[in-house]
């Protein structure tokens with residue numbers, strides 16, 4: 001299938017090419033999908049998108065007018081796609097619902113321990129030949145209360161690792177996971193979790209019910225000194241409220257792989273730019289905040305899984321079949337088969 005791959009990055013292209021095995025005509029572009037770049041997909045049947053791409057109603061309307069009939073998301077999250085509008089325009093959308101949950105869960109743990117055990121600071125001191133330990137005191141995870149908001153695939157992988165550390169695990173989710181019993185996870189209300197847990201990790205999707213779930217009222221309920229981890233989606237947390245709580249030492253700190261305004265920054269080279277996002281400047285300046293640029297998924301296993309499912313979605317549509325990962329009810333019709341070639345570009 002003739003597919004325009006937006007937001008294509010060097011780290012993922014080899015995995016997509018390998019999974020495609022020459023079956024599809026993939027055109028890779030570094031450009032993000034926006035209202036301005038939608039026309040680049042003119043003449044293609046499908047687009048493949050990542051999380052920073054804009055698939056809002058306006059952009060979908062443009063894509064439809066250029067003949068796009070399929071959107072293959074290279075992500076589990078689909079909060080950046082207006083699914084109802086896609087259906088209205090007859091565009092089938094499918095995602096990658098599951099790929100190595102360990103990649104994200106292990107990154108959440110890496111962030112937690114980097115902050116807790118002051119790994120980054122210790123390296124800076126070490127480089128300066130300052131071997132004093134006074135600013136590097138952390139705490140044992142063993143015996144601590146760890147809360148997991150969203151006990152689905154990634155949340156359970158994180159919970160299992162924390163269980164291995166010897167923590168007591170608490171879950172909060174409208175749907176209880178039967179696997180929680182195996183590790184003695186106890187389900188509690190969000191307020192109970194906030195007031196009792198030493199570490200809280202977010203693993204729920206971003207949707208209308210979770211947008212700004214963690215804002216001032218909830219943060220004020222958190223246990224003094226607690227650490228919040230967010231590897232889910234930036235929009236779940238009100239960053240300004242979070243920073244206020246950390247700066248006033250109400251809570252201990254935050255580990256953030258995602259950030260509510262990340263679309264303007266992440267996945268691009270801004271070395272020559274002045275960053276005017278004051279919230280982000282504040283985040284970076286705080287020694288009790290550790291930030292990574294949405295890289296939790298960045299393992300060989302996860303990239304391979306994402307590529308295989310993305311290509312499998314294209315395979316289904318090429319055969320006029322509904323993808324098992326379909327997110328809306330558009331029934332694909334048989335597309336015209338096109339020449340098979342692979343091409344790269346830095347469009």
Ligand code: NAD
Nearest residue numbers: 077150151152153154172173175203204205231232296297
């Ligand atoms: P999943 O569907 O397996 O689990 C999500 C869980 O959240 C479900 O059990 C659901 O019931 C629960 N949930 C929904 N609303 C909730 C609420 N209001 N409160 C508590 N729980 C709620 O999804 P998953 O594969 O575990 O992925 C979770 C999220 O992680 C994704 O939606 C995505 O946004 C994020 N993610 C981030 C990265 C990254 O690189 N940082 C990579 C992959 C996924």
